[in-house]
Amino acid sequence: MAYHAPMIPSLARALRLLGEHGDAGPFLARARDEGSLMAAALAHAAMGDEERGAYDVPRAFEIFIRAGGNRALYGEVSAALARLYEQLGVRCLLDIGVGDGMALLPALGQTRRAPVTVDVVEPSGGLLDALRPRLPAGKAWQLTLQAFLTQLGPERRWDLVQSTFALQSIPPGDRLNALKRLRRHVTRLAIVEFDVPVFANAEQRFASLAERYERAAHEYGDDAPLVAGGFLAPMLLGQLRATTPSNWEQPITAWQEELVRAGYRVASTTHVHDYSWAPAWLIVAKA
Ligand SMILES: C[S@@+](CC[C@H](N)C(=O)[O-])C[C@H]1O[C@@H](n2cnc3c(N)ncnc32)[C@H](O)[C@@H]1O
Numbered sequence: 074m075a076y077h078a079p080m081i082p083s084l085a086r087a088l089r090l091l092g093e094h095g096d097a098g099p100f101l102a103r104a105r106d107e108g109s110l111m112a113a114a115l116a117h118a119a120m121g122d123e124e125r126g127a128y129d130v131p132r133a134f135e136i137f138i139r140a141g142g143n144r145a146l147y148g149e150v151s152a153a154l155a156r157l158y159e160q161l162g163v164r165c166l167l168d169i170g171v172g173d174g175m176a177l178l179p180a181l182g183q184t185r186r187a188p189v190t191v192d193v194v195e196p197s198g199g200l201l202d203a204l205r206p207r208l209p210a211g212k213a214w215q216l217t218l219q220a221f222l223t224q225l226g227p228e229r230r231w232d233l234v235q236s237t238f239a240l241q242s243i244p245p246g247d248r249l250n251a252l253k254r255l256r257r258h259v260t261r262l263a264i265v266e267f268d269v270p271v272f273a274n275a276e277q278r279f280a281s282l283a284e285r286y287e288r289a290a291h292e293y294g295d296d297a298p299l300v301a302g303g304f305l306a307p308m309l310l311g312q313l314r315a316t317t318p319s320n321w322e323q324p325i326t327a328w329q330e331e332l333v334r335a336g337y338r339v340a341s342t343t344h345v346h347d348y349s350w351a352p353a354w355l356i357v358a359k360a
Pocket of ligand 1: 217238242
């Protein structure tokens with residue numbers, strides 16, 4: 074569904090220039106003057122000296138996932154995970170890129186067969202600090218998946234490793250290697266990711282990004298400047314940057330192919346929720 078707002082063409086033009094030349098010219102200011110929350114946030118980010126990551130302001134991400142269309146999305150994600158623990162009889166669970174537990178904790182709360190141990194890996198200290206007091210028996214590592222794997226003993230195993238919307242933060246080459254190494258330590262891997270569309274051309278891609286980000290920012294009322302500035306703008310810049318991107322989403326068929334290339338056998342692929350960004354799917358694979 075297209076988000077009809079007058080600023081979208083200027084914002085799309087600004088994003089294209091940012092992505093292709095690193096400078097939006099006059100289009101960011103024009104979109105901001107037309108009322109674009111994302112243009113205001115991007116213009117503000119451009120004034121700062123340091124490049125910010127999407128998870129550097131944990132509060133912005135925490136508000137982002139607790140409001141707007143995220144409530145229904147996470148409700149469905151957690152319910153799907155809770156069912157999976159029951160179906161598989163999971164005893165040892167590992168969550169990679171757990172964030173502050175927004176998907177994990179409600180899943181544990183509602184399943185009729187809770188795992189005995191729950192370990193988590195999360196590079197952001199702020200998000201992990203928010204999760205720690207609410208984490209049941211298990212261990213928390215403040216590490217990236219790549220670093221976690223380098224210090225993992227060969228005997229460590231989990232019945233189920235889950236990762237919701239986190240593998241998209243890892244560059245594809247690193248991710249494939251990490252998935253291959255992880256395979257020795259797991260019985261099953263469950264990932265939830267968005268089935269992002271493939272665009273026929275650059276113009277369509279930038280129009281879609283402009284529309285989807287602007288619509289998301291408008292869902293946050295008084296918190297919109299914090300969410301747009303602290304999370305959405307660094308996320309979007311990470312998708313636009315050709316030299317140092319920080320997000321690698323892909324269609325769900327590409328996720329399936331990647332798991333197969335890493336040596337897994339895809340057991341099921343299930344639609345979870347039609348989120349405004351893109352539909353979310355759960356893939357369960359056998360190691
Ligand atoms: C969109 S958030 C999802 C968080 C959580 N899984 C959820 O569903 O709410 C992506 C998460 O991946 C984490 N992340 C980023 N790079 C990572 C890496 N290399 N290894 C593991 N996690 C990573 C981020 O810190 C962030 O918590």
